[in-house]
Amino acid sequence: MSDRQYFDDFVAGSVHDYGPTGPVTAAEMIDFARKYDPQPIHVDPDWARTGPFGGLIASGWHTAALTMRLLVDSYLPAAASLASPGIDELRWVRPVRPGDVLSVRVTVLEARPSRSKPDRGLIRSRIEVLDGEGLVVMTLVALNMVRRRPGGLPS
């Protein structure tokens, strides 16, 4: 549950840490990848053992989906969050392996009120995803439209 309710509660420069998730299992990694990214390095442990990472690694889209879950559970305000326009500069930096746990460090880069729609604003956030040793596995910049507080000031 986020402790921010509305756009007005996001402070540029503030940093927030969430997680970790439970360990990502090989079974979950393979299940996701069979549906959406069935490359041998994500679905075939025997092949992956002889591959460039010496073992199975998560689809990068699975890492992104697990990151979204952390953001929905902890960062985005449940009632005021509107559709996201998109994301920028997603980078897969290190592999995620079975047993890894993931955390996120979120930095609010910008909170910009909409000019055309005064009931909302755009939040730009830098997201760094860390494994259990604190090493960065993925980074991205998220864009989120969030409703402004009715009346303007905290109640």
Added chain:
Amino acid sequence: MSDRQYFDDFVAGSVHDYGPTGPVTAAEMIDFARKYDPQPIHVDPDWARTGPFGGLIASGWHTAALTMRLLVDSYLPAAASLASPGIDELRWVRPVRPGDVLSVRVTVLEARPSRSKPDRGLIRSRIEVLDGEGLVVMTLVALNMVRRRPGGLPS
């Protein structure tokens, strides 16, 4: 199955169409979103009916995952595809609803041999995801490292 085997087979400026997928079902959308993006607009049809889109819409990450499946099945060379460094400028343009089918139009923007690793090169591709009416629902720029053909020329 891609008709490109190696980096050398990607031609800047070429355009490729793949799909459509089968219809995306509400059950699959809800299943994905319950795990990774449990916002009411993605998991609660009753709430969604009264929401801004007048009904359930897919998590944007689900749309991205379904797009990856099309790219793995048809665009990326199975044996020569290496890890992706990331993606740029992902934009969710229109909602994806139950029953929609998705296609992709892929434009090879750039095929750049690696300077540090002469056995591979970087492909930059513009990906446009279209619904059954040909309307764009998502766009992104994908980065993919792909192995060069051993010996240099097609066999």
